[in-house]
Amino acid sequence: MATSSGKPAASTSHRVFPHLKPTDEPNLDDVARLIKDGKAKRIMVMAGAGISTSAGIPDFRSPGTGLYDNLAKYDLPYPEAIFDVDYLEERPEAFYTLAKELYPGNFRPTPSHYFFRLLQDKGLLHGLWTQNIDTLERIAGVEDERLVEAHGSFATAKCLRCGKVYDKDDIKPQIMLGEVVRCQGQGCKKRKDALIKPEIVFFGEGLPDKFFSRMNDFASCDLLIVVGTSLSVGPFNSLMHRVPSSCPRLLVNLESVGEIEHARSTVGFDFEGANGKPIRDVRKLAKADDAFEELCELLGWSAELQRIRREGWRALDAADGSNTAEQVEPQAEERQTEVLEAVEAAVDRSSEQASTSSKEVDELAKGVASVELDRTGDRKDNTAASEGAAAPGEDKKAAL
Template sequence: MPVSVLTGAGISTDSGIPDFRGPQGVWTKNPQAEATAMIDRYLADPEVRRDSWRARLEHPVWKAAPNAAHLALVDLERAGLLRALITQNIDELHQRAGSSPEKVIELHGTVHRVECLSCDLITPMPEVLARVEAGEADPPCPRCGGIQKSNTISFGQNLKPEVLEAAVRAARSCEVFVAVGTSLTVHPAAGLCGQALDSGARLVIVNAEPTPYDRFADQVVGEPIGRALPALVQELIDAAR
């Protein structure tokens, strides 16, 4: 019974990383913060870039640890049931929990690396944050002097085609598709539910708030993810025995 899983920001809130659109979300509390996630604003406005680097320096991801929900997905993989773990998150907590990197499909990239938007140089995030701490408010690329940002997908940027193709293959080739901690309103990630349904998979949604796909799901779980996902994974493992 191959299972593909899509995770969103809600799976990491128990690790101390706030989501974006929830009642206590980053953008709910501070709508102006959403500007830092827009590529056109980031490129055009040095102040937006300076705000972004300050936010990266203070990001809770640097102190976060995997929680019970991340660990449950490791159990799913060790049981031989995990087809792929597709994530909208940029925190790498799945890998830190023990999920195999080759199983994890990072739709939106990772905050642990920095990319130059001119020459594509990739640099470890700690190296660039050290420059920010030393006084560079908007550190340019050390190779070409271009604008740098975290190696993540911003609004206005397309997902990498090979990453999206891998996610679509995973959605189309599973028997159960589990969406965890995601509002299922951001495309193309949300559309993976439709890909799975069209291929005959069962859809299970674990999320605190209603989603547009709830009416198509075989099961909708609104309980806290840290408790609900381990229980669901155990159900899947027991059903496969």
């Protein structure tokens, strides 16, 4: 039975948030209550670039600050070309500069990454599906069996020519020098097409097998958290629809995304009960770190989150001999700018080299045009040829 507003009558039970009235709009407190009451035991996370920006890694699509927006002004076929295999083979310098800036070891996991680790430690993390290639989930301690890197990562690399697989540490010295990395295996030496590419999914490439083999995990999820993503890239954005219809879904983002287009739609978030059913979707518009720290406060987990983060950063500092962990978050915006500037400079150099090469070819072509070669290879200038030095019908070819 529905009211005149189209929303369920008060007598209808709320099958997602039992402690609420059917017409209530749930919030973060209600999500916390589900977890505390033991009604959310298999939590699935879908994460995007927004969970890593506080570590100093720029996202890809944010207007003004995103990587693609900042590369749009350069002589690229399109901004995303930096992740295009054909462009990589043609002008690899830009990508390897980006790889140097984003390579594992340059950044610390954020509170959001350690929140996922905390869910794992409490036996609540059913799976973490990430669009990110920075491996910060791994560094935070999320186990491989719970992690699906939907777009690949820097963890391993592969030769585009022979298929030889490399560990990230095998090629790190060259990456850190800003060099284009090529395979030195038999048959690959001195070949320009033997590029060693981190196993990041470039445009046009297939997603990892793990992505498809684990999709059914969503069917047994009892809480879905979607965080830091524009939900604009498929098929990743379709995963949110694979959870049961009774599964609550929490969006944590700076802006609202993925909403239904009309009341009858079954595809998308419905935060206000437009379809007339008890609301199962919760929206928290905030930075990922802030939202998860607030959730931990509601759950009484704040001290545990801080401990895990502190121990994790301390271990990373001990490994690389630094003592900068506590300064990572305040410097995030500055670090993002550094990354963007470095990649932009590489694209600039690559464009200049391509332009110089093009001019050299043009000059060479002009020189060739002023010289004719007869079939015996003897040089004759254009004036002589025009005056009949070559026999009528003789084939005149310019050779480089």
